[in-house]
Amino acid sequence: MKLNxxxxxxxxxxxxxxxxxxxGSGKxxxxxxxxxxxxxRSGYSKKIGFEGGQMPLQRRVPKFGFxxxxxxxxxxxxxxAIQALVDSASVDTINLSDLISHGLAGKNDKVKILGRGELKSKxxxxxxxxxxxxxKAIEAAGGKVTQL
Known part of the structure; x- marks a missing residue:
């Protein structure tokens, strides 16, 4: 076998x-x-959602909700996640800027702390x-909760 x-x-x-x-080509x-x-015609392209004159799905289905x-x-x-942050950064206070700098929240996010997992550190x-x-878990571990 050869390449050629x-x-x-x-x-x-x-x-x-x-x-x-x-x-003569037939085409x-x-x-x-x-x-x-x-x-x-040249330049023809049908509109998005056009179904040949049939009422399009987008208009057949009703709007709902709020x-x-x-x-x-x-x-x-x-x-x-808080415990993992405490273990890796060894800090005793966690504020919004800490969460942002470690990639747990965006700079414009409002943050809510939820209770999944276990907190061992104060x-x-x-x-x-x-x-x-x-x-309850944060206070049980000896920590303090501050709502912004």
Whole structure:
């Protein structure tokens, strides 16, 4: 076997359909586009969601629900993440800037501490909100809860 003798497997490569090359080719004249209408013209592209005049799905399905403009979204951080942060950084107070610098929250996030996991270290925690179980666990470990 040599590089100059390599060829694709028989039947695996098809030649491109050459349209618009005269009547004798069988693909001349209308160039496989049919007669007249928008689809036969150059530059045609149908609108997104167009279903040939049938009522589009987007308009058949009713609108429902409500988005509350005053809803406050919190970034949830669990106690096991707080414990991991205490173990790695060996700190006794955790505030918002610590959480941001360690990648647990974004700079514009409101943070809520949740109670999953176990807290073994005494640590003071500052956040926007706390679940009742998280607050109890922090205080049981000897720490202090500060709500911003």
């Amino acid at each position: 003798t390599l060829t694709p497997a028989k039947g695996s490569v098809k030649s491109k359909k050459r349209i618009g090359r005269g009547q 001349g004249g209308t160039s496989t586009r049919g007669h007249k209408g928008a689809k036969s 988005t509350n403009p005053n809803k406050v979204e919190f970034k949830a951080i669990n106690l096991d 640590v003071d925690v500052e956040a926007h909100a706390f679940s009742s179980s998280a607050a």
